[in-house]
Structures are given as C-alpha cells and as structure tokens.
Amino acid sequence: MDARLEVIRDTVLARNPGEGEFHQAVTEVFESLGPVHDRHPEFLEGAVLERLCEPERQIIFRVPWVDDAGRVQINRGFRVEFNSALGPFKGGLRFHPSVNLGIVKFLGFEQIFKNALTGMPIGGGKGGSDFDPRGRSDAEIMRFCQSFMTELYRHIGEYTDVPAGDIGVGGREIGFLFGQYKRITNRYESGVLTGKGISWGGSLVRPEATGYGTVIFAAEMLKARGQSFDGQRVVVSGSGNVAINAIAKAQSLGATVVACSDSSGYVVDEAGIDVELLRQIKEVERGRLKEYAARRSAVDYVDGGSVWDLDATVALPCATQNELDGEAAARLVRNGLIAVAEGANMPSTREAVAVFQQAGTLFGPGKAANAGGVATSALEMQQNASRDSWSFAHTEDRLTEIMVGIHDRCAATAEEYGDPGNYVLGANIGGFVKVADAMLAQGLI
Numbered sequence: 001m002d003a004r005l006e007v008i009r010d011t012v013l014a015r016n017p018g019e020g021e022f023h024q025a026v027t028e029v030f031e032s033l034g035p036v037h038d039r040h041p042e043f044l045e046g047a048v049l050e051r052l053c054e055p056e057r058q059i060i061f062r063v064p065w066v067d068d069a070g071r072v073q074i075n076r077g078f079r080v081e082f083n084s085a086l087g088p089f090k091g092g093l094r095f096h097p098s099v100n101l102g103i104v105k106f107l108g109f110e111q112i113f114k115n116a117l118t119g120m121p122i123g124g125g126k127g128g129s130d131f132d133p134r135g136r137s138d139a140e141i142m143r144f145c146q147s148f149m150t151e152l153y154r155h156i157g158e159y160t161d162v163p164a165g166d167i168g169v170g171g172r173e174i175g176f177l178f179g180q181y182k183r184i185t186n187r188y189e190s191g192v193l194t195g196k197g198i199s200w201g202g203s204l205v206r207p208e209a210t211g212y213g214t215v216i217f218a219a220e221m222l223k224a225r226g227q228s229f230d231g232q233r234v235v236v237s238g239s240g241n242v243a244i245n246a247i248a249k250a251q252s253l254g255a256t257v258v259a260c261s262d263s264s265g266y267v268v269d270e271a272g273i274d275v276e277l278l279r280q281i282k283e284v285e286r287g288r289l290k291e292y293a294a295r296r297s298a299v300d301y302v303d304g305g306s307v308w309d310l311d312a313t314v315a316l317p318c319a320t321q322n323e324l325d326g327e328a329a330a331r332l333v334r335n336g337l338i339a340v341a342e343g344a345n346m347p348s349t350r351e352a353v354a355v356f357q358q359a360g361t362l363f364g365p366g367k368a369a370n371a372g373g374v375a376t377s378a379l380e381m382q383q384n385a386s387r388d389s390w391s392f393a394h395t396e397d398r399l400t401e402i403m404v405g406i407h408d409r410c411a412a413t414a415e416e417y418g419d420p421g422n423y424v425l426g427a428n429i430g431g432f433v434k435v436a437d438a439m440l441a442q443g444l445i
C-alpha cells in the first residue's frame with residue numbers, strides 16, 4: 001500500500017477497533033488508490049479519504065417486540081448513513097444474527113463505490129439488525145418490522161436515505177416496513193423504500209436484478225477474452241434472492257449450474273439446478289435446501305462442508321462475506337476455474353482475491369458485479385418520481401446497459417492505470433474518483 005495512504009488507513013483502523021470486516025473493506029480499497037493520489041494531490045489536501053471513512057451519521061437503536069409466545073424480545077437496529085456526495089444515502093437492510101456495527105459499516109463503505117459505479121444519483125448507506133428471521137412466523141416478522149420502522153422512519157426519506165433489502169429482507173419485509181412508515185407519517189411516499197411489491201410502487205426486474213446483473217457482468221468479462229457462458233460448469237453459493245436469479249440467468253445463457261448451498265449444506269445436481277423447484281422451496285415455502293434433494297432424483301445433498309469443494313469453470317459466490325478463502329480459491333484454480341463474479345458483498349477473502357489475481361482468473365469484485373440490484377433500485381426511484389411503471393423488457397434493457405457500462409468503465413480504468421484486466425483496481429478507482437470529485441466540489445462538510 002502507498003505509504004501516504006497507509007498512515008490514514010492505520011488511523012481508521014485504530015479509531016474503529018473490533019470492526020474486522022470494515023477494516024478489511026477499507027484496506028482493500030486503499031490498496032488500489034495510490035496511483036490516483038499521485039495524479040490528484042487535491043484529494044490528499046482535502047482529506048478526502050479521512051472524510052470518506054467516517055460515516056456522515058450512524059444510528060443505533062433498540063428494537064423491542066413481542067414473540068408469538070407473548071415474550072418480550074430485544075434486538076439492535078442500525079443505519080449507517082455513510083456518504084451522500086452523489087445522492088441520498090442508498091443501500092439495503094440486513095436481518096441476520098451476525099449483524100453488528102462493523103458488518104453494517106463494511107457494507108455501507110462498499111456501497112458508496114458500488115453506487116457511484118452505477119452512474120445513478122445515489123449515495124451510500126446500509127442498515128439492519130441482529131434479528132434472526134429463521135423460524136419466525138409471518139406475524140412475528142411483521143411485529144419486528146413495525147418496531148424497527150417505528151424508530152427508523154425519522155431518519156429516512158426520498159431525499160434523505162432510501163433503504164431496501166439484503167440478507168433476510170425481501171418483498172415481505174419491505175411491505176411491512178412500508179406499511180408502518182405510511183401509518184406513522186400519514187404519507188404515501190413511494191420513494192422512501194425500494195424493493196416494493198409490483199402493485200404498490202415496486203419495479204419489475206428488481207427481484208431478479210442482482211443475480212441477473214452478476215451474470216451479465218461475468219458474461220462481459222468472459223466476452224473480453226473471447227469466451228461465453230455457453231457450456232460452462234458453474235457453482236453458486238447461497239440459495240436466496242441473488243443466488244436463485246444468478247442460477248436462472250446463467251442457465252439461460254447455456255451454462256449448467258451444478259450446485260448451490262445454504263448455511264446448512266449444499267446440493268449437487270449434475271443435470272443443472274431446476275430453478276422452478278428451487279424457487280418453490282425457497283421463495284414460496286421458505287424451506288431448507290435439503291428438501292430440494294428429497295424432491296428431485298439424482299441429486300446429492302451434502303450436510304455441512306463447502307460448495308467450493310466442487311470443481312467449476314465459473315464460480316458465483318452469492319451467500320455472504322468471507323465465504324471463499326485462499327485455500328478454496330487455490331483448489332478451484334488448480335481444477336480449471338476461469339472466472340469468478342461476486343454476487344455477494346465481499347465473499348472472497350483477501351487471500352482468495354490474491355490467488356485469483358495471480359492465476360489470471362477473471363475476477364469481478366462485488367462492488368461492480370452485484371451493482372445491478374441497487375441500480376434497479378435507482379430505476380424504481382425514477383419510476384416512483386415520475387409516477388410511472390416500465391415494462392419488464394424496458395427495465396431489463398436498462399439493467400443490461402448499466403451492467404455493461406460498469407464492466408466497460410472498470411476495464412477502461414484498469415487499463416488507464418496500467419493494469420489491464422484488473423477489475424478490482426478499475427472498480428475501486430472508478431467509484432472513488434467520482435465520489436472524491438463530488439465531495440471536493442461540495443466543500444468541507
């Protein structure tokens with residue numbers, strides 16, 4: 001890392017102790033930014049990095065609710081409003097027992113650059129709770145969401161901060177959150193949340209957008225090397241919103257997705273994952289992946305273990321942070337891996353990324369490859385602002401255009417900075433310069 005940046009990075013780490021994932025995300029971005037500061041001394045003079053690493057506002061709140069047995073439950077809610085240089089804070093809400101401030105800050109930090117790369121007018125933020133939705137009834141989910149919004153409502157708004165979904169937060173939760181926002185404020189403000197249902201202000205393609213976008217990005221990387229998805233053997237981690245739609249899109253392009261996972265285990269289906277069956281089990285019945293193997297012939301279910309033990313030519317990690325380590329990366333590369341696109345946020349450890357880069361494996365980092373979700377959220381905001389709703393085909397065309405644009409910008413930036421094919425460098429520099437310019441233009445705030 002550039003020595004000037006290392007000093008700043010060390011200060012950030014020291015004043016945010018115990019936030020390992022945030023440290024990791026900051027370090028990874030800083031490692032790309034030395035050459036930018038050679039060309040732009042004004043970024044150092046304006047203390048852009050120091051400002052960028054300090055969220056504009058961080059909110060932590062108590063979320064009390066009553067479970068079905070009548071017991072009082074207490075969770076912790078977070079919203080980190082990280083950077084509004086390019087637009088209102090924008091980013092998802094994650095409900096998972098592992099959520100803490102460091103996780104929300106890593107996600108919010110990544111979101112700043114991701115949102116900048118989309119070219120849409122959105123700043124970066126993230127939120128969530130350590131609430132565990134697993135095994136909870138619809139009524140419990142609703143009471144939790146209502147309590148969460150009873151505090152959050154005062155901090156958000158169409159022009160302020162626009163949350164959406166992430167792990168554990170999908171259409172059902174956004175519905176309960178929106179209902180409570182409307183009830184408290186007495187305002188039908190469609191633009192306050194994205195990921196809404198299609199009949200009440202949502203956008204077509206938003207549910208599919210992250211997974212589709214990840215595959216579109218990967219297809220562009222392959223194309224740049226004269227290859228395509230046709231005939232690729234793909235392994236996907238996760239079996240949630242991003243994973244399911246990545247599987248669907250990859251198979252529509254001629255790939256065979258032979259495996260996917262949840263936090264309990266993984267399935268191996270050499271004939272290619274049956275997306276309709278997977279949707280039925282995960283989205284309709286909210287069941288576990290194990291049931292997929294029980295309902296389809298010639299499918300193995302592996303309890304525990306890692307989906308990265310399988311061989312693939314393309315890997316799409318779509319579950320969670322740090323799920324793919326250096327050892328797994330080295331094994332995949334030895335066995336014929338040619339491309340990785342991150343549907344999840346920071347799923348590859350720093351060691352894994354180093355392995356992919358040394359091996360010359362195509363590697364699309366999450367802040368570029370999974371930007372299709374938030375980009376389509378911005379399209380939802382556009383439709384809400386104009387009280388319009390677009391067709392599936394039109395919205396999908398916009399998503400494709402945006403993902404191809406992100407790919408090309410990352411590739412061009414990497415080339416401009418002397419490291420062609422390095423999408424990590426391209427994404428970090430491309431996102432950062434846009435935000436840094438806007439921050440300087442807006443003065444010391």
Ligand code: NDP
Pocket residue numbers: 096098165166167168169210238239240241242243261262263264318319320321343344345370371373374
């Ligand atoms: P979902 O809640 O729909 O699905 C999450 C999936 O990942 C589930 O299969 C879940 O398994 C698995 N998973 C979650 N946490 C863990 C863990 N700690 N260990 C192992 N498996 C885990 O979430 P999404 O699909 O929306 O999100 C997946 C990833 O994509 C996240 O990193 C998210 O930040 C990122 N992302 C999401 C976007 C979106 O639009 N939704 C946009 C951009 C990125 P189980 O059910 O067993 O917990």
Ligand code: 2IT
Pocket residue numbers: 090091092093111114162163164165166194345370371373374375377
């Ligand atoms: O990580 C992400 O980009 C998301 N969870 C989507 C955020 C959004 O506002 O749609």
